[in-house]
Amino acid sequence: MTDPIAWLILLPLFWATAAFLLGPGRGARLAIAALLAQCGLALQLAADVIDGGARTHAVGGWGAPLGIDLAVGGLSALMLVLTQAIALPLAVYARAYFADGAPAVRYFWTLTGFLLAGLNALFLAADLFNLYVTLELVGLAAVGLVAAGGSARQVAAALRYLFAALVGSVMYLLGVALIYGAHGTVSLQTLAPLVDARAPAAVWIACGLMLAGLMLKTAIFPFHYWLPPAHGGAPAPVSALLSALVVKASFYLILRLSLEVFAPLAATAATALGLLGAAAIAWGSWQALRTVHIKMLVAWSTVAQLGYLFLVFPLLAPDGLALQAGVMQAIAHGLAKAAMFAAVGVLMLATGRDTLEGLAGVAGRMPLTLFAFGLAGVTLMGLPPSGGFLAKWLLIEAALTHGQWGWVAVVIAGGLLAAAYVFRVLRQAFLLAPADSPFHPVPRSMEWTAFVLATASMLLGLQGVELMSLLAAGS
Amino acid sequence: MIPLLKRAAVILAAASFAGALVFAMLDLPAPGVHLPAAVEANMAASGVAHPVTAVLLNFRGYDTLLEVGVLLLALLGVLAVGARATPPAPAPGEPVKRMFARLAAPLMVLVAVYLLWAGAIQPGGAFQAGAVLGAAAVLLHLTGILPGWGAPGLRLRAGLAAGFLIFLVVAGALLAQGAVLAYPPAQAGRLILLIEAGLTVSLGLILAGLFLALSRDSGDEA
Numbered sequence: 001m002t003d004p005i006a007w008l009i010l011l012p013l014f015w016a017t018a019a020f021l022l023g024p025g026r027g028a029r030l031a032i033a034a035l036l037a038q039c040g041l042a043l044q045l046a047a048d049v050i051d052g053g054a055r056t057h058a059v060g061g062w063g064a065p066l067g068i069d070l071a072v073g074g075l076s077a078l079m080l081v082l083t084q085a086i087a088l089p090l091a092v093y094a095r096a097y098f099a100d101g102a103p104a105v106r107y108f109w110t111l112t113g114f115l116l117a118g119l120n121a122l123f124l125a126a127d128l129f130n131l132y133v134t135l136e137l138v139g140l141a142a143v144g145l146v147a148a149g150g151s152a153r154q155v156a157a158a159l160r161y162l163f164a165a166l167v168g169s170v171m172y173l174l175g176v177a178l179i180y181g182a183h184g185t186v187s188l189q190t191l192a193p194l195v196d197a198r199a200p201a202a203v204w205i206a207c208g209l210m211l212a213g214l215m216l217k218t219a220i221f222p223f224h225y226w227l228p229p230a231h232g233g234a235p236a237p238v239s240a241l242l243s244a245l246v247v248k249a250s251f252y253l254i255l256r257l258s259l260e261v262f263a264p265l266a267a268t269a270a271t272a273l274g275l276l277g278a279a280a281i282a283w284g285s286w287q288a289l290r291t292v293h294i295k296m297l298v299a300w301s302t303v304a305q306l307g308y309l310f311l312v313f314p315l316l317a318p319d320g321l322a323l324q325a326g327v328m329q330a331i332a333h334g335l336a337k338a339a340m341f342a343a344v345g346v347l348m349l350a351t352g353r354d355t356l357e358g359l360a361g362v363a364g365r366m367p368l369t370l371f372a373f374g375l376a377g378v379t380l381m382g383l384p385p386s387g388g389f390l391a392k393w394l395l396i397e398a399a400l401t402h403g404q405w406g407w408v409a410v411v412i413a414g415g416l417l418a419a420a421y422v423f424r425v426l427r428q429a430f431l432l433a434p435a436d437s438p439f440h441p442v443p444r445s446m447e448w449t450a451f452v453l454a455t456a457s458m459l460l461g462l463q464g465v466e467l468m469s470l471l472a473a474g475s
Numbered sequence: 476m477i478p479l480l481k482r483a484a485v486i487l488a489a490a491s492f493a494g495a496l497v498f499a500m501l502d503l504p505a506p507g508v509h510l511p512a513a514v515e516a517n518m519a520a521s522g523v524a525h526p527v528t529a530v531l532l533n534f535r536g537y538d539t540l541l542e543v544g545v546l547l548l549a550l551l552g553v554l555a556v557g558a559r560a561t562p563p564a565p566a567p568g569e570p571v572k573r574m575f576a577r578l579a580a581p582l583m584v585l586v587a588v589y590l591l592w593a594g595a596i597q598p599g600g601a602f603q604a605g606a607v608l609g610a611a612a613v614l615l616h617l618t619g620i621l622p623g624w625g626a627p628g629l630r631l632r633a634g635l636a637a638g639f640l641i642f643l644v645v646a647g648a649l650l651a652q653g654a655v656l657a658y659p660p661a662q663a664g665r666l667i668l669l670i671e672a673g674l675t676v677s678l679g680l681i682l683a684g685l686f687l688a689l690s691r692d693s694g695d696e697a
Contacts, residue, residue: 006655010647013544017636017643020551024626059537061657066513068537106626107555114548121541133541140545144552155556178499184506194507202499 004041004048005057005070008080008120011038016113027109028095035088038116042084046077050473056126056189064127064187071126071189074473075327079123079252082331085456086244086338087116089449093342094237096443097349104149104235111148115141115241122249128176128186131253135172139165139217142246145238146230157229164216164226168250171213178206188261197264207265210257217250220273220310221280224303228287232299236345239295243302244338248330251309255326258313270313277310278410285417289424292355294348297421298340305333305380308391308414311407315398324468325394328460331467332387335457336379342450343373350442356424361433368447370429375454377422382415387460522663524596531600532667536656540646543639543674550635550684554626569618576618583611591675595664601638601674608679613686623690635684638677642670 015034019027048055054073063069072080091112098105118137125131143165147158180186182202183194195203219227227247231239258266284304288297312326346369351358363370379388392411399407460467514526514534521529531539587604594600615621627635645666646656658666 003650006647006650010643010655013643014647017640020547020636021629021632023629023632057654059655059657060533061652061654062517062534065508065510066517067534107551111548111551111555114544114551117544118541129535130538130541133538133545136545137541137548140548140552144548144555147552148555150555150557158556181500181503182506184508184510190508200499200504201495201502205495205499 003057004045005072005124008038008041008045009070009117009124011041012113012117012120016110016117019109019113020107024106025098025101025108027113028091028098031109031113032088032091032095034113035084035091035116038120039084039088042077042080045072046081046470048072049074049077050470053473057124065185065190068130069126069187069189070124072124074471075252075256076123077473078327078331078467078470079248080120082248082334083116083119083123083245086334086453087112087241089453090237090240090244090338090342093240093345093446093449096446097235097237097345099443102149102235104238107144107148108238111141111144112241115145115246119245119249123252126188128179128188128191130186132169132173132176135169135217135250135253138246138249139169142242145241146234148238149235153229154233157226157233160226161230164219164223168213168216171209171216175206175208175210175213178202178209182206191261195261195264199265204265207262208269211254211269214250214254215276218247218254218306218309219303220306221276221283221303224280224284224306227303228296228299231302231341232293232296236295236341236348239299240338240341240345243299243341244334247302247306248334251306251330255312255323259316259323266313266316270316273310274312274314274407277307277313278407280304280307280310281410281414281417282307285414285421288421289417292357294344294356294359294425295341295354297356297425298337298344301340301380301418301421302333302337304414304418305329305337308333308395308411311395311410314404315395315402315407317398317402319398319401320472321394321398321401324471325391325398327471328387328394328464328467329391332379332391332457332460335453335460336376336386336388339372339376339450339453339457340380342446342453343369343376346442346446346450347373349446350440352438352440356428358437359425359428360431361429361437363429365433365439366442366447368451369442370426372447372450372454373429374422374426375451375458377418377426379454379457379460380418381422382411382418385461386458387464388457390461390464520660520663522658522660522665522667523594525594525598527598528594528600528667532670533656533658533663537646540639540642540656543642543678546678546681547635547639550681550688553685553688572618573620576614576620580611580615583607583614587611587675587679591671594671595668601671601678604671604675605678606682608675609682609686612679612683616683616687616690621687624684624687627684627688631680634680635677638670638674641673645670 011034015030057070059068118134118141122134125134143158143162146161147155182200183191216223231243281304284300288300291297308329309326312322315322347362348354350366379386382388382392395411396408521533523529587607590599590604649657
């Protein structure tokens with residue numbers, strides 16, 4: 001009755017629907033209360049996994065392959081904890097951000113509820129077709145959040161995003177159909193022993209299609225074109241949710257499928273994925289160094305940081321170092337980027353401007369928010385003791401262990417580039433403001449949530465051992 | 476010259492991909508798992524007599540629950556972009572078309588109810604019935620009888636969400652049986668009919684809404 005696996009999916013669906021019934025703009029308090037409960041559920045599930053290892057929940061009592069199984073292991077439990085831990089502070093932040101009743105808030109809470117339900121369902125799914133449905137939930141909710149508000153630029157960004165998300169979904173679905181044709185099942189557990197390196201052409205094509213579709217959704221270079229306008233143009237709480245969590249979901253799926261079912265085929269594309277990751281770091285950082293809009297800078301930084309996630313693939317090995325590095329990077333970047341978008345949202349509300357130039361003087365006026373931005377920046381650069389440092393350290397260790405020196409250079413260069421674009425913001429913030437520049441007060445709760453998220457990303461490195469033991473549990 | 480080259484490249488890429496797919500299909504092995512047999516073996520416990528309905532509402536009912544959420548989300552996305560405060564007034568349609576719509580709409584509702592009921596034993600069910608209901612609403616809108624939608628009021632929101640909410644409540648309540656959507660075989664038929672009835676109304680409204688909420692002009696120009 002109280003299986004957290006079930007309630008992590010049902011609860012957000014309930015409050016999303018309730019928020020819709022309550023009416024446009026309503027449901028903030030309900031969402032925050034429910035998210036507190038979801039945090040508890042996710043932590044309980046993580047504790048269960050540490051104690052009892054991986055387990056499944058057979059929906060309908062049928063069991064795979066006839067029915068659908070939900071499964072939780074160390075990796076999915078970590079992602080669930082991360083999702084709820086980022087969503088709760090962002091909900092508090094969003095409540096204050098939308099207090100003025102802007103048009104974007106009308107369906108914000110119900111769309112966010114569906115988004116979180118979709119993410120939780122995705123992390124718990126153990127069935128290729130069920131994964132497709134969760135991808136659709138996540139994708140459509142995210143597109144709705146970007147489009148909300150309805151300015152021409154937002155709708156254009158949302159449409160671009162919608163096309164990318166739909167093409168990605170269709171490619172994934174075609175892959176699922178081919179797999180079903182070849183093996184007669186879509187359950188991951190049933191499929192795993194059936195797929196080997198001598199797979200028929202249909203399975204190879206399916207594997208390629210699913211990988212390409214998920215890469216499009218993850219916005220890895222060169223499929224990143226839709227991300228900066230979508231993440232840079234949305235309201236700050238939406239950008240934070242999208243950059244911190246949504247792109248991680250499809251990465252999680254690539255990682256999980258290549259570790260489990262498609263492990264015999266995955267090595268083929270590993271080096272190519274690593275090279276794309278390196279290209280993403282270079283191109284995303286370069287664009288972040290050039291842009292004049294502060295939010296676009298943070299969005300381009302997401303493009304760059306996603307690159308690190310793909311450096312993991314050529315280094316995946318039984319020693320598990322690269323897997324740890326990838327998961328650590330996903331968590332650290334999730335927290336840091338949520339903090340960064342939240343902080344930038346505060347700065348933009350306070351100065352009323354969206355360019356780097358407009359930031360002059362915020363160091364004196366909003367030290368807490370600027371400090372939060374700086375802390376998040378430290379995580380992106382990879383300085384100790386941040387989670388980003390631990391992720392890059394593990395990545396370098398994995399590269400050295402396997403004698404693949406090239407990736408070490410990429411990781412170090414990426415950290416320097418991150419430092420360069422973070423300091424662009426900090427330098428501007430410490431300049432003196434023109435005397436006549438307007439300044440609007442911002443609710444303290446927004447400043448503090450940004451700070452809490454940034455601090456979490458910073459102190460994450462100190463909790464590395466605990467997190468990695470959860471990752472190892474039940475895998 | 477460039478567009479021509481581009482077009483040729485696209486055609487070539489699409490054709491070779493299609494060729495690869497055909498090749499893969501010809502090379503398809505015999506599936507290792509035969510699910511239709513498992514469906515057949517469990518039909519008695521499913522509560523319905525038609526295998527497609529049994530898969531959609533029972534064996535893989537969880538997929539369907541989330542899919543209904545996806546449909547509701549699609550409408551939410553449309554509403555979020557730009558719901559108007561007041562719906563446009565319906566333009567007067569032509570008398571013959573109006574007459575036809577007034578005759579056809581009640582019949583379409585009847586067809587929807589039939590399709591819903593038939594789903595238990597033959598092809599049909601909530602999705603088909605909802606599509607017919609949605610089409611009836613679109614017909615009424617096109618002939619100027621039903622106005623386009625503004626921001627939906629409480630009653631309309633309740634109607635849009637009812638199907639999903641009933642499904643969700645049933646899924647949650649059945650956790651007492653040990654798992655989400657674990658119908659007790661004796662009650663499965665009745666619960667599935669309850670869910671499908673709710674879905675028919677809500678899916679009809681959602682599908683109609685995708686059209687009526689987007690219809691900037693009413694009547695014949697829509």
